[in-house]
Amino acid sequence: MGTAETPLAATAARPRRRASFRRRETFAFYGFLSPWLLGFIALTSVPLVLAFAMSLSNLTTVNLHTNLHYVGGQNYSRAYHDHEMWYSLQRTGILMVTIVPLWIVTQLGLAMILNAGIKFLGLWRTLFYIAVVVPVVAKAFIWKAVFAQDGGLVNRVLGALGGNSNADWLLDHPTATLVMLLVWGGAGIGMLIFIAGLRGIPEELYEVARIDGANATRRFVSITLPLLTPVIMFQLVWGLVLAANVFVEPVLISPGLQQGLGSTVPTQNVTVNLYALQRIFGDGDFGYGAAIAWIFVLLLLIVTALVFLSGRFWVFYSREQYGK
Amino acid sequence: MTQGAVGVDAVPTRRRRRKRVRPARLATQAILYAFVLAFAAIFVAPIAWGFFNSLRELHQGVSGPVIPRPAHWDNYRYAWSGLFSFSHYLWNTVVLTFIATVPAVLTSAFAGYAFARMRARGRNTLFILMLGTTFIPFSIVFIPLFWVVVNLGMYSTRWPWLIWGVSGSAFLIFLFRQFYASFPVELDDAAAIDGCGHLRTFLHIYLPNSAGPLAVAFVLLGTGWWGEYIYAALLLPDRLLPLGVKVATGYNDPTAQIVLIPATLAGALLFTLPAVLAFLVLQKQLTRGIVTTGLKG
DSSP: OHHHHHHHHHHHHHHHHHHHHHHHHHHHHHHHHHHHHHHHIIIIIHHHHHHHHHHTBOOOSSSOOTTOOBOTTHHHHHHHTOHHHHHHHHHHHHHHHHHHHHHHHHHHHHHHHHTSOOTTHHHHHHHHHHHHHSOHHHHHHHHHHHSOTTTOHHHHHHHHTTSOOOOOHHHHSHHHHHHHHHHHHHHHHHHHHHHHHHHTSOHHHHHHHHHTTOOHHHHIIIIIHHHHHHHHHHHHHHHHHHHHTOOHHHHHTOSOTTTGGGSOOOGGGOOHHHHHHHHHHTTOOHHHHHHHHHHHHHHHHHHHHHHHHHHHHHOOOOHHHHTO | OHHHHHHHHHHHHHHHHHHOOOHHHHHHHHHHHHHHHHHHHHHHHHHHHHHHHTTSOTTOOSOSOSSOSSOOTHHHHHHHHTSSOHHHHHHHHHHHHHHHHHHHHHHHHHHHHHHHHOOOTTHHHHHHHHHHHTTSOHHHHHHHHHHHHHHTTOTTSSHHHHHHHHTOOHHHHHHHHHHHHTSOHHHHHHHHHTTOOHHHHIIIIIGGGOHHHHHHHHHHHHHHHHTOOHHHHHHOOGGGOOHHHHHHHTTBOTTTOSBOHHHHHHHHHHHHHHHHHHHHHHHHHHHHHHHHTTTTO
């Protein structure tokens, strides 16, 4: 009798227990996630909506003034006719298409050098990485000292090589100076990620290729590059977002070695982020700044989505095949 | 038996290889080391240049002999206490870095565990949303946040840093998720048999075994906050400023209206030192952590 009852009792109890287990699991999940989730709501979702609301208003000070009202798409049409806004967008675009390839080539190059069985690996890796941990303020002043017109390191080297040793880099070539700063200061993390990617490629593939008589170039093009495409994609998207967000460095490396932050940023280095912030903290125009920021976000979203989609044509996913 | 065969086979080949160094191989090695040295020089030269110039006469720019003579080591003393109290702003930096980093690492570890090990409705959607936040540019979030911070009376306070800290970082959550997803599931089962809930499993099994990702998290986020500039510049009054801002503005000659470049560089390098030391101490965990967490995408 007892044996006949147990299965019945079990089938009756199990669904209820499973439901309560699932509910508890969901509870625990959101409990674990709650600090991040609250932050996500307060620091990302709400600001995004608020920024959109601001962009539709004539908010011009930090305080809610009495004649605050809805202005429709006025800020957006103003941005559309603002040549300086378009110019800043163009400068951001130029930064993105110059820095990102330079980053990827430098990072991959450094990673491959370090992966070639070199001695004192730890020392070289540290030296290549160290610039990443240097705070941006220190980086900026070091850069000003390196690119100073009078006695800067770059002009000294150029002079020693017989070139023009009197260029005012910070004023006349601000974008080139900025790009070099960002490549120098930002290559380290990507290098470590590429090293990890290179280590993930099975050594057997290279051995087989060597037996088949493939030379180093062929091995790089046919094995290393295709198997690294997922990493390259990751670096590409991440790099694009980082490059799009540049705006602190231009302010900190404004021209004039001893003029400090008082001198104005050359227009070539006014990125769209900086332009939006200047409208707000310079002109107090919150509504207009928010509209520019939203235009920028949408454009960046389109660009990153296109890059992602392009992956279908060139990213090689091989996890099942090689077990990595 | 196969092992023995491999062992016997391996010894002579290795010996043979060591004896005969082919010239082609020697050439590639030479090129390789030339490249390493060149890159190392390029990456370190700016820092060395900054250091040399921190030793010039206080009112000088960067012209003159490469290594200044005499070297003005007292510039470091001047950077420490000449125009402002360096230690006061150093303390500010420590406080801001601490309240923004430590809670963020914990929050991110909790969230990473939840994404890797717990089943709940909405998990995948939230994960994608979480990754999506990394694509949102600074300006669009900061513009309304600034306004909110001012209107909530948190302007000129450190509260925003604590809030940023508690809410974690999407990048770190991803890092912890990748790491915990590769943890052996048997550990969970063993813990479950012992009657551990998720909280105890996480605190007693997962967290103590995450030295790698914890090091990565502390180095990446900690050095980031240590040198942070823009939030502090826009939100804090002078008495609460971290060195990340103070170094840029603090070394102006009050009479000549110029930036004292040697003092600024000395201050900037003093300010850089703790970040570099933290990196040097944790670098082994950092590089290993990036390999093992599958951060490579």
